[in-house]
Amino acid sequence: xxxxxxxxxxxxxxxxxxxxxxxxxxxxxxxxxxxxxxxxxxxxxxxxxxxxxxxxxxxxxxxxxxxxxxxxxxxxxxxxxxxxxxxxxxxxxxxxxxxxxxxxxxxxxxxxxxxxxxxx
Amino acid sequence: xxxxxxxxxxxxxxxxxxxxxxxxxxxxxxxxxxxxxxxxxxxxxxxxxxxxxxxxxxxxxxxxxxxxxxxxxxxxxxxxxxxxxxxxxxxxxxxxxxxxxxxxxxxxxxxxxxxxxxxxxxxxxxxxxxxxxxxxxxxxxxxxxxxxxxxxxxxxxxxxxxxxxxxxxxxxxxxxxxxxxxxxxxxxxxxxxxxxxxxxxxxxxxxxxxxxxxxxxxxxxxxxxxxxxxxxxxxxxxxxxxxxxxxxxxxxxxxxxxxxxxxxxxxxxxxxxxxxxxxxxxxxxxxxxxxxxxxxxxxxxxxxxxxxxxxxxxxxxxxxxxxxxxxxxxxxxxxxxxxxxxxxxxxxxxxxxxxxxxxxxxxxxxxxxxxxxxxxxxxxxxxxxxxxxxxxxxxxxxxxxxxxxxxxxxxxxxxxxxxxxxxxxxxxxxxxxxxxxxxxxxxxxxxxxxxxxxxxxxxxxxxxxxxxxxxxxxxxxxxxxxxxxxxxxxxxxxxxxxxxxxxxxxxxxxxxxxxxxxxxxxxxxxxxxxxxxxxxxxxxxxxxxxxxxxxxxxxxxxxxxxxxxxxxxxxxxxxxxxxxxxxxxxxxxxxxxxxxxxxxxxxxxxxxxxxxxxxxxxxxxxxxxxxxxxxxxxxxxxxxxxxxxxxxxxxxxxxxxxxxxxxxxxxxxxxxxxxxxxxxxxxxxxxxxxxxxxxxxxxxxxxxxxxxxxxxxxxxxxxxxxxxxxxxxxxxxxxxxxxxxxxxxxxxxxxxxxxxxxxxxxxxxxxxxxxxxxxxxxxxxxxxxxxxxxxxxxxxxxxxxxxxxxxxxxxxxxxxxxxxxxxxxxxxxxxxxxxxxxxxxxxxxxxxxxxxxxx
Numbered sequence: 001x002x003x004x005x006x007x008x009x010x011x012x013x014x015x016x017x018x019x020x021x022x023x024x025x026x027x028x029x030x031x032x033x034x035x036x037x038x039x040x041x042x043x044x045x046x047x048x049x050x051x052x053x054x055x056x057x058x059x060x061x062x063x064x065x066x067x068x069x070x071x072x073x074x075x076x077x078x079x080x081x082x083x084x085x086x087x088x089x090x091x092x093x094x095x096x097x098x099x100x101x102x103x104x105x106x107x108x109x110x111x112x113x114x115x116x117x118x119x120x
Numbered sequence: 121x122x123x124x125x126x127x128x129x130x131x132x133x134x135x136x137x138x139x140x141x142x143x144x145x146x147x148x149x150x151x152x153x154x155x156x157x158x159x160x161x162x163x164x165x166x167x168x169x170x171x172x173x174x175x176x177x178x179x180x181x182x183x184x185x186x187x188x189x190x191x192x193x194x195x196x197x198x199x200x201x202x203x204x205x206x207x208x209x210x211x212x213x214x215x216x217x218x219x220x221x222x223x224x225x226x227x228x229x230x231x232x233x234x235x236x237x238x239x240x241x242x243x244x245x246x247x248x249x250x251x252x253x254x255x256x257x258x259x260x261x262x263x264x265x266x267x268x269x270x271x272x273x274x275x276x277x278x279x280x281x282x283x284x285x286x287x288x289x290x291x292x293x294x295x296x297x298x299x300x301x302x303x304x305x306x307x308x309x310x311x312x313x314x315x316x317x318x319x320x321x322x323x324x325x326x327x328x329x330x331x332x333x334x335x336x337x338x339x340x341x342x343x344x345x346x347x348x349x350x351x352x353x354x355x356x357x358x359x360x361x362x363x364x365x366x367x368x369x370x371x372x373x374x375x376x377x378x379x380x381x382x383x384x385x386x387x388x389x390x391x392x393x394x395x396x397x398x399x400x401x402x403x404x405x406x407x408x409x410x411x412x413x414x415x416x417x418x419x420x421x422x423x424x425x426x427x428x429x430x431x432x433x434x435x436x437x438x439x440x441x442x443x444x445x446x447x448x449x450x451x452x453x454x455x456x457x458x459x460x461x462x463x464x465x466x467x468x469x470x471x472x473x474x475x476x477x478x479x480x481x482x483x484x485x486x487x488x489x490x491x492x493x494x495x496x497x498x499x500x501x502x503x504x505x506x507x508x509x510x511x512x513x514x515x516x517x518x519x520x521x522x523x524x525x526x527x528x529x530x531x532x533x534x535x536x537x538x539x540x541x542x543x544x545x546x547x548x549x550x551x552x553x554x555x556x557x558x559x560x561x562x563x564x565x566x567x568x569x570x571x572x573x574x575x576x577x578x579x580x581x582x583x584x585x586x587x588x589x590x591x592x593x594x595x596x597x598x599x600x601x602x603x604x605x606x607x608x609x610x611x612x613x614x615x616x617x618x619x620x621x622x623x624x625x626x627x628x629x630x631x632x633x634x635x636x637x638x639x640x641x642x643x644x645x646x647x648x649x650x651x652x653x654x655x656x657x658x659x660x661x662x663x664x665x666x667x668x669x670x671x672x673x674x675x676x677x678x679x680x681x682x683x684x685x686x687x688x689x690x691x692x693x694x695x696x697x698x699x700x701x702x703x704x705x706x707x708x709x710x711x712x713x714x715x716x717x718x719x720x721x722x723x724x725x726x727x728x729x730x731x732x733x734x735x736x737x738x739x740x741x742x743x744x745x746x747x748x749x750x751x752x753x754x755x756x757x758x759x760x761x762x763x764x765x766x767x768x769x770x771x772x773x774x775x776x777x778x779x780x781x782x783x784x785x786x787x788x789x790x791x792x793x794x795x796x797x798x799x800x801x802x803x804x805x806x807x808x809x810x811x812x813x814x815x816x817x818x819x820x821x822x823x824x825x826x827x828x829x830x831x832x833x834x835x836x837x838x839x840x841x842x843x844x845x846x847x848x849x850x851x852x853x854x855x856x857x858x859x860x861x862x863x864x865x866x867x868x869x870x871x872x873x874x875x876x877x878x879x880x881x882x883x884x885x886x887x888x889x890x891x892x893x894x895x896x897x898x899x900x901x902x903x904x905x906x907x908x909x910x911x912x913x914x915x916x917x918x919x920x921x922x923x924x925x926x927x928x929x930x931x932x933x934x935x936x937x938x939x940x941x942x943x944x945x946x947x948x949x950x951x952x953x954x955x956x957x958x959x960x961x962x963x964x965x966x967x968x969x970x971x972x973x974x975x
Contacts, residue, residue: 033150050174051150052135055143056182084146 004091011064014099017049018057022066022088022096029070031083032058058086066092124164125152128171135179136186137494190501197502205506208470211863212510213517215456215463216552218856220514221521222456224545225529226449228536229442231544235365235535237305238398242437243405245272245395245412256319256380259297263397268408272397273303274379277369281641281828283350284337287821290639290830291333291373293351295385295393298377301328303398304368310334311345311360319377324384327356328375331364351376353642354384369394370441370532396437409434441536445529447928448845452852454925455610458603459856464556465600466863467510469870471503472593507557511549515540518549528848590878593871598907598914600867601948604860605915606922608944609936611850611857613926616940617933618850621843627738627774627783628678629714632809633835634816635677639798643827651795654824656725659706661819662803667812669804672709673791676701677800678776679838687759689787691745697785700741701776702758704796705788710736710771712804713835718742719749720769728792734768741785742770756787765789778842780931802835809834846930861951868952872904872959880966888968897963904956912945919944 014022020039024030030038035058036049049057061067070087088096110116128151132144151171158164198205236242263272275296282289294300301313309331318324327349329338338344348355356376378385379393399408416432435443482495522538531537540546638658640646645654655673662671676682685702707723709715718739727734735756742751755764773783791799801820805812813832821829840847876883883896923936 032146033153036150048170050170050178051143051147052174052178052182054150055139055147056178059139059142059182083149 004094007091008095008098011066011095012099012102014095015057016047017053018061019096019099020047021057021061022092022099025067025086025088026093026096029085029087031085033083035086061092062086064091065089066095124155124168131171131175134175136183137491137497138186138189139182141491141494186497187501190498191505193498194502194505198506204470207866208467208506209510209513211463211466211859211866212507212556213513214859215460216511216514216549216556217517218521219456219460219552220518220540220545220549221525222449222453223548224518224522224540224542225445225525225538226453227542227544227548228538229445229449229531230438232536232542234437234441235306235363235533236368236437239437241270241399241401242304243397243399243408244435244437244440245397246433246435256297259380266397266400268400268403268411269397270400271299271303272395273297273300274393274395275300275369276379276393277372279639280352280374280385281350281639281643282374283353283642283826284347288643288826288828289337290637290828291351292371293374293376294369294372295379296375296377297379300375300377301362303396306366306368307363308360309363310342311358313360314375314377319380321381321383324377324381325354325356326359326377327351328360328362329358330362330367330373332367333373334361349374350642352385353647365535367534371534405434405436441532445531448529448849451925451929452849454922455607455853455856458607459860460552462600462603462607462860462863464559465596465603466867467506467556468559469593469596469600469867471499471506472596504557507553511553511556514553515549524848528844590875593874594907597864597867597871598911600860600864601908601911601952602914602918604857604864605912605944605948606918607853607857607860608948609915609919609940610922610926611854612940612944613923613936614850614853614929614933617930618846621779621846624775624779625772626678626779626839627715627772628835630835630839631714632805632807633712633714634803634805634809634812634832635800635835635838636817636820636832637798637800637830638820638827639830640827641797643824645824645827646797651797652792654827655706655791655795655799657823658801658820659708661823662801662816663708665803665812665815665819667806668816669806670708670712671801671803672712673706673799673801674709674788675704675791675796675799676776677802677838678774679778679835679842680800684776686784689741689759690757691747691751692755692757692764693745693747695745695747697741697744699784701784701786703786703788704791704794704799705736706791706799709788709802712802713774714804715774716772718770718772720752720767722769723788723790726792728790732764732766733790733793735765735790736769736771736788737767738771738773738783738786740773740783741787744785758787758789778839780846800831809836846933849929849933861948864948865951865955868904868908869955869959871907872900872956873962875900875903876960876962883963884966884968884970887966893964893966896966897960900960900963901953901956904959905952908949908952908956912948915948916941916945 017039020042021035024035024038024042032051032054036051036054039047039049058067062069067086067088070085072082072084125148129148132140132147135144154167155164158167233239234242259272259274263269266272273296275294277292277294279290280293282291296314296319298314298316298319301307306313308328311328313328314326318326329344329349334340334344344358344361347358349358350356351374362375376385399405403411412434413432439446485495486492518540522540526538540549640651640654645651659671659673662668676684686699687702689697689700691697705723707725710717710722720736723734723736732755737745737751737756742748745751747754749770751767752770754767756767757764771788774786775781775783776786801816803812803816813834817829817832821827883900886896887893919936919941926933926936
């Protein structure tokens with residue numbers, strides 16, 4: 001196991017908001033507010049992040065090196081105000097993949113125990 | 121109407137500085153966006169509820185996270201220069217610890233509620249107008265007709281022999297009137313209190329026992345009710361067990377309703393009882409006091425002689441119970457407060473220096489975009505970490521202070537034990553820590569507030585000093601020196617008084633002497649007039665023990681709190697000697713005690729019943745009789761019999777109450793003539809006396825198990841108990857004085873050292889322009905000395921003002937002298953000079969070339 005794998009192990013499991021945020025960021029750069037709106041839409045408004053929780057999570061992800069700030073530029077969709085954009089790092093990408101693998105293994109285990117047939 | 125956006129912005133201010141700096145703007149914008157999309161009232165309400173919930177969860181989380189980071193950084197900062205941090209933490213720990221410890225004593229004595237119903241209305245009537253001799257009927261009549269008392273009770277305390285089946289015990293007993301418990305509102309744990317008629321002779325063979333005695337001697341057995349115990353041989357039935365917290369009037373194990381009964385429990389000597397009462401509802405303490413004094417004046421006008429401090433007095437219960445230690449505790453609190461202030465001044469110095477030293481770092485961080493609030497937060501956390509560590513360690517110090525105080529200044533009542541686990545004490549400690557941390561947090565913050573990045577960077581570079589900070593530091597040093605001088609003068613004054621006490625000739629030599637008490641009250645020896653036989657056997661036994669050099673016995677041993685009997689004695693020369701302490705001794709007593717025999721000889725066995733029995737007097741007696749040593753062979757007449765006694769010897773004067781008090785005239789009768797019910801035996805042993813304590817006790821107790829052998833102690837132990845208070849005050853003030861001195865030295869060193877760091881560049885230029893290093897050093901020394909000198913002047917003033925207080929701490933402590941003041945001032949000035957001299961040594965290493973180059 002490499003040092004990076006160790007680090008990923010320590011970060012997992014991801015909280016639901018962080019998982020969603022990283023997932024959104026895999027599709028491209030986003031600013032905070034956009035992340036919040038996207039997650040709301042994606043979860044049918046079930047995950048509605050408050051600003052404190054949102055930026056708290058962003059701050060932590062920045063510290064862990066899962067994301068980086070890209071630059072500050074106007075948001076073409078909303079208004080002309082300048083906003084700070086974030087980009088996922090390669091570590092971030094691997095973390096989210098590892099989380100998906102972890103979840104998959106969990107689901108498979110549950111299926112075996114509950115006797116749910118494989119959809120395929 | 122309040123603008124919701126503004127309200128939200130205010131809410132954002134509650135996030136920690138760093139987080140706010142990064143995310144305040146986007147959060148504000150996001151909120152505005154959300155608000156734009158909310159159209160109905162309903163949506164607005166939902167938005168606010170959501171925002172508030174989010175805030176309630178995320179703000180504390182971010183705060184904890186950031187505090188953790190700041191704390192981590194603070195530890196790193198302190199680790200870089202650990203000495204200063206260690207000194208500051210120790211200073212704070214000691215100061216906060218000692219303050220908290222002393223406060224716990226003050227709180228227990230002066231603030232904690234007393235275990236009585238409506239204790240504010242309870243009073244003690246000193247020298248009450250009611251005479252003991254008028255008995256129960258007289259007392260009841262007086263009480264019932266009182267205009268200012270709702271009720272009154274009487275009690276007296278003494279020690280008695282308790283026989284309840286097993287080995288005999290010596291216990292403290294309160295003889296009371298029947299309404300004693302009812303008056304105080306005290307209840308029993310098991311059983312009942314006294315019935316109203318139970319203080320009548322014939323009906324009073326009942327007793328209440330303390331919870332402690334019930335636990336220790338009866339194993340908490342409720343079957344104890346109705347059983348019989350014997351007090352001084354008198355059979356009494358146990359009717360109740362007092363509540364665990366009740367031991368009034370202090371350390372009592374048994375209460376019996378016999379205060380008015382002179383037959384059941386015989387009362388020897390001058391029987392004194394105390395009167396307590398509960399004020400009538402609606403009567404103030406002042407009114408009651410006036411009415412009581414008027415009554416007392418009417419009944420016995422003599423007791424109001426002018427200048428007599430011992431006149432009738434009505435005292436509130438709290439004052440009565442704490443009168444012994446109240447003043448001492450207040451004085452100690454004041455001293456401790458001084459040290460706390462000194463320690464605070466010191467920590468303030470440290471933090472100021474640290475902030476000043478880090479000015480460049482802080483200015484750089486400001487220039488790089490760190491907000492002021494971010495730096496303020498960091499400095500506040502650093503200060504708080506320091507104080508919190510100091511306070512936590514302080515609690516350990518406080519614990520020990522409580523332990524020492526309980527041993528030396530015990531409270532009268534069980535419920536007044538000194539503890540840290542009291543909400544007042546904990547609040548005090550926390551408030552103190554917060555206050556100190558807050559002040560030190562605010563001060564650097566205030567400095568930062570004055571920090572302008574551009575000018576500051578320039579200033580650091582140019583090396584110019586900051587006048588305001590420098591002035592503040594000088595004031596702190598002056599304050600510190602003043603407080604320290606006051607303390608050093610107090611320490612020297614108390615120390616010399618204590619040394620004087622230690623060097624005092626006691627009239628006996630306490631080394632290697634074992635003392636033990638026996639009491640024959642209520643035993644078969646007293647009933648059969650066989651006391652002398654028992655006492656002689658004890659003496660024989662002690663003398664036959666291997667290692668015992670000599671043994672003797674005495675009625676009243678020095679250094680015990682006995683009520684002494686005194687009377688006037690006539691000498692055949694016609695002289696009268698007033699207030700002579702009347703004592704009894706057995707052969708060998710003076711030899712064992714190491715009391716010098718100035719003339720004549722000691723008692724021998726079997727001479728107590730001679731036609732002209734011998735008597736021994738002390739030097740004070742001989743001097744007052746006008747005969748001196750030639751009194752040997754003269755006859756004296758005692759107050760109780762016309763039969764003359766022959767003076768057979770003169771012994772050195774023993775200081776009965778300890779080295780603080782002069783010895784009074786004393787006359788010793790042979791115990792054999794009329795053996796008292798209790799005696800103290802003394803035995804001089806070879807070598808380590810503590811090893812012989814158990815041997816001596818067992819030897820005496822083995823003679824008869826029904827006779828209690830108690831207070832087995834070495835004479836040295838008794839002496840150190842007597843000197844406990846002076847020793848405690850002296851060592852504590854001395855300790856605090858040394859601590860303050862150390863703190864002041866650190867303060868002076870810090871100031872001088874800082875002055876050089878700040879002005880290194882300027883000094884270099886001066887030297888480059890021709891000033892010698894020596895001259896520059898003298899200049900800095902001179903500047904450092906201005907605050908020290910001013911502090912010394914203020915300190916002498918403080919010492920003069922606080923001097924008279926010291927006399928209250930213990931007898932023998934004198935007010936301060938001019939020599940002490942001068943000595944302390946010199947001590948302080950020299951110490952400060954040495955500190956400043958070392959601090960300025962660095963000047964010699966300044967290279968003028970560097971200064972010019974920087975220019």
